[in-house]
Amino acid sequence: MNSSRSTxxxxxxxxTMALLVGSALIFALGNRSAMFAPRVSYRVSFSDVSGLRPGxxxxxxxIEVGTVSAIEFASDGRCSVTIGVRRDAAHLVTAPRDAAxxxxxxxxxxxxxxLLGDALVDLTPxxxxxxxxxxxxxxxxxxxxxxxxxxxxxxxxxxxxAVENVRxxxxxxxxxxxxxxxxxxxxxxxxxxxxxxxGDGTVPRLLRDPELAEQVENTLGAVQVATHELAQTARNxxxxxxxxxxxxxSAHQIIYGPDGAxxxxxxxxxxxxxxxxxxxxxxxxxxxxxxxxxxxxxDLISNLTALSGDARAVMADVRAGxxxxxxxxxxxxxxxxxxxxxxxxxxxxxLRALVRYSIRQDEAAPPAPRPSAGAPRGGSSTPAx
Numbered sequence: 001m002n003s004s005r006s007t008x009x010x011x012x013x014x015x016t017m018a019l020l021v022g023s024a025l026i027f028a029l030g031n032r033s034a035m036f037a038p039r040v041s042y043r044v045s046f047s048d049v050s051g052l053r054p055g056x057x058x059x060x061x062x063i064e065v066g067t068v069s070a071i072e073f074a075s076d077g078r079c080s081v082t083i084g085v086r087r088d089a090a091h092l093v094t095a096p097r098d099a100a101x102x103x104x105x106x107x108x109x110x111x112x113x114x115l116l117g118d119a120l121v122d123l124t125p126x127x128x129x130x131x132x133x134x135x136x137x138x139x140x141x142x143x144x145x146x147x148x149x150x151x152x153x154x155x156x157x158x159x160x161x162a163v164e165n166v167r168x169x170x171x172x173x174x175x176x177x178x179x180x181x182x183x184x185x186x187x188x189x190x191x192x193x194x195x196x197x198x199g200d201g202t203v204p205r206l207l208r209d210p211e212l213a214e215q216v217e218n219t220l221g222a223v224q225v226a227t228h229e230l231a232q233t234a235r236n237x238x239x240x241x242x243x244x245x246x247x248x249x250s251a252h253q254i255i256y257g258p259d260g261a262x263x264x265x266x267x268x269x270x271x272x273x274x275x276x277x278x279x280x281x282x283x284x285x286x287x288x289x290x291x292x293x294x295x296x297x298x299d300l301i302s303n304l305t306a307l308s309g310d311a312r313a314v315m316a317d318v319r320a321g322x323x324x325x326x327x328x329x330x331x332x333x334x335x336x337x338x339x340x341x342x343x344x345x346x347x348x349x350x351l352r353a354l355v356r357y358s359i360r361q362d363e364a365a366p367p368a369p370r371p372s373a374g375a376p377r378g379g380s381s382t383p384a385x
Contacts, residue, residue, distance in 0.1 A: 039066055039084035042093065043136045044108045044121060049079045051119030052110065058083045059111070060123045065089040068121060083121055094126030096138065108137045 046052075049071060058066035066085040074080040085093060096105030111122040123137070131137065172178050196204055244251045254260040281288045317323055321330035328334050 038087045040087055040090040040093075040133050041069065041082055041084050042131065043134065044081045044083060044139060045074060045078045045136060046081060046110060046139060047078055049081060049110070049119070051112065052081065052121070053118075056118060056120050058085060058121045058123065060085070060089055060092060061125055063089075065123075081121065085123075091130045092125040093123060093131045093137065094128045095131045095135075096126070097128050106131060106137055107140045109140045 056068040057064045069082040069084050071081050093106045106126040107124045109122050111120050318326040
């Protein structure tokens with residue numbers, strides 16, 4: 001009996017020591033020093049909890065603050081997950097400030113430990129009133145690793161046309177003619193670049209000559225000024241047009257008033273009369289028609305030509321000093337003789353008395369008879385009784 005009790009006592013001590021050492025190893029390796037800390041329970045509802053099980057960690061902003069306590073089906077077929085959050089972190093689990101949108105509060109979602117790790121519950125810290133215990137936390141549905149793979153597959157499907165385009169482009173590069181054309185284009189571009197950098201044309205001068213660049217800039221400035229002035233002119237024309245349309249001046253009356261209609265009618269009548277006169281001159285037998293289209297038109301032109309020739313000859317003689325008028329205009333001695341004669345006449349008393357007597361006789365004589373209105377030209381007329 002003593003040996004049996006001694007053996008049981010030794011086994012108990014060994015088991016106790018093993019449990020203590022195992023617990024220490026678990027706390028040290030798993031960082032579970034807060035395993036027995038007080039917790040606050042919350043509920044989260046997910047449509048799919050693949051990979052999540054009781055004991056899965058609960059993280060808040062990436063820090064582990066609790067574990068999953070239980071997973072069970074709700075009445076609507078969703079999965080109700082009960083989580084426990086340490087009391088020292090429970091104040092960061094808050095209710096939403098806006099009940100309609102859920103903004104400002106804590107939101108739960110499914111996450112994973114790396115690409116192939118177990119599922120866990122991720123919480124976002126909120127600001128405001130702490131959420132009461134056993135209250136449901138709103139959920140932001142996450143696709144998880146399977147969703148990420150599905151999204152990657154969708155991206156690969158969308159990238160397939162781009163891959164096909166790249167394949168088609170590389171196939172075109174395999175064509176000898178395409179490679180030759182591409183080589184020719186590259187050569188031409190290199191030649192154009194060399195000509196631009198080393199040549200003497202307009203483009204190289206524009207790149208290297210600051211004076212030419214300044215001239216081009218001045219030209220562009222002048223074009224800009226001209227465009228501005230043209231725009232200003234257009235604005236002035238619009239203003240004038242608006243003033244004519246809405247104002248009360250002569251232009252508005254002519255265009256929009258009754259005076260304009262009368263003016264147009266008068267112009268039309270005048271144009272009609274002018275057309276009638278021109279038609280009568282062209283087709284009639286009056287003096288104007290005869291003067292323009294008849295045989296006497298040639299004689300008139302000939303006479304005018306001869307008259308202008310005679311006038312030109314007379315003016316030439318006068319300018320040369322020939323004849324009485326020419327001598328009077330050109331020879332100053334004739335002017336002096338006439339001046340001397342008129343001066344002597346003014347000083348001759350007898351001649352002045354004779355002139356006065358002639359003037360008085362003309363004033364005392366009866367007026368000469370005037371020809372009557374019906375008398376023929378050049379004929380005599382009988383004085384009125």
